Amino acid sequence: MTLQTYLATIESPMNRAKAEAAxxxxxxxxxxxxxxxxxxxxxxxxxxxxxxxRQGTRKLVNPxxxxxxxxxxxxTAMDYARWLIDRRDMQ
Numbered sequence: 180m181t182l183q184t185y186l187a188t189i190e191s192p193m194n195r196a197k198a199e200a201a202x203x204x205x206x207x208x209x210x211x212x213x214x215x216x217x218x219x220x221x222x223x224x225x226x227x228x229x230x231x232x233r234q235g236t237r238k239l240v241n242p243x244x245x246x247x248x249x250x251x252x253x254x255t256a257m258d259y260a261r262w263l264i265d266r267r268d269m270q
Contacts, residue, residue: 182216185262201255215256223263237261 182202189195202216213221219239226242237257240246249257 181220181263182259185259188262198255198259201253202259206252215252216259219252219256219260219263223260223267227260227264229257229261229264 182199186195186199189198202219203214205212206215206218208218222239222241228240229237230240230246232238232248237249238246239252239257239260252260
């Protein structure tokens, strides 16, 4: 439900399809495979935030202090995480 709600906010059908393709790809996380969107949902639910690195790129920071740089998870996954964090913080 959450992924579909996010995708509905993207106006361009082409951009929506690209975002869906990026977020439904599997990636290896801590030795296991999961969809990018599911991992972003899990990390945000666990309290992850987004911060800027010294180089000016975004990083998804877990409560433990470990982080993922935007280049490791794609800009689309980082945008989705930002959207999830914004929704979490509104509640």
